[in-house]
Amino acid sequence: MSRTRIKICGLTRAQDVRAAVAHGADAIGFVFYASSPRAVSIAQAAELVALLPPFVASVGLFVNATADEVNCVLERVPLQLLQFHGDEVEADCARFGRPWIKAARMRAGVDLVEFASLHPGASGILVDAFVEGYGGGGKTFDWSLIPRGFGRPLVLSGGLDADNVVDAVRRIRPWAVDVSSGVESDKGIKDTAKIAAFIAGVRDADG
Numbered sequence: 001m002s003r004t005r006i007k008i009c010g011l012t013r014a015q016d017v018r019a020a021v022a023h024g025a026d027a028i029g030f031v032f033y034a035s036s037p038r039a040v041s042i043a044q045a046a047e048l049v050a051l052l053p054p055f056v057a058s059v060g061l062f063v064n065a066t067a068d069e070v071n072c073v074l075e076r077v078p079l080q081l082l083q084f085h086g087d088e089v090e091a092d093c094a095r096f097g098r099p100w101i102k103a104a105r106m107r108a109g110v111d112l113v114e115f116a117s118l119h120p121g122a123s124g125i126l127v128d129a130f131v132e133g134y135g136g137g138g139k140t141f142d143w144s145l146i147p148r149g150f151g152r153p154l155v156l157s158g159g160l161d162a163d164n165v166v167d168a169v170r171r172i173r174p175w176a177v178d179v180s181s182g183v184e185s186d187k188g189i190k191d192t193a194k195i196a197a198f199i200a201g202v203r204d205a206d207g
């Protein structure tokens with residue numbers, strides 16, 4: 001069984017980037033959504049991305065951004081993966097020539113297979129709880145909405161933390177997990193001990 005990849009999202013400080021990398025994160029997410037308390041400026045993101053060593057991916061999170069807004073970020077920040085977390089359709093996501101993932105906001109009635117079929121070019125489908133403000137709400141959802149044998153790389157997110165991630169990984173066996181609130185002491189401020197415990201939990205579940 002392959003190792004579950006780990007993305008830590010919503011970083012705003014150099015020490016948090018260093019901590020996530022030191023504890024073994026595979027990817028670091030930067031939020032380019034002005035309404036988020038974790039939003040970073042282009043200049044701030046460029047400085048933080050420069051701290052990443054080889055083989056730790058930089059991910060840019062966007063919510064209903066215009067092409068100009070995304071291109072403006074891409075001109076200054078070397079992002080390896082784009083995460084679209086709003087109401088974007090396939091064409092909105094595919095126009096930048098970069099690998100991308102698409103978030104599904106999960107609640108009763110969402111058909112994940114149908115959702116995924118509408119985003120054939122996505123490298124993976126991220127599942128998050130349906131919350132006001134599009135994401136980063138620290139809220140779990142009913143994991144039984146994820147069909148068995150989903151067939152696309154699945155990124156599990158939404159209210160994960162060190163306490164529930166072991167069970168989540170054992171039950172769902174996602175390609176990757178993504179966490180923001182569950183490793184914070186305050187919005188946008190990560191807690192090194194929580195990052196360490198979260199990553200240890202994933203490794204424990206991987207066995």
Ligand SMILES: O=C(O)c1ccccc1N[C@@H]1O[C@H](COP(=O)(O)O)[C@@H](O)[C@H]1O
Binds near residue numbers: 063134158160
């Ligand atoms: O982090 C945010 O502020 C954010 C804002 C808007 C959309 C998505 C956002 N974050 C993503 O939300 C999920 C779940 O986060 P949490 O662990 O429940 O806080 C995750 O994929 C973040 O990347």
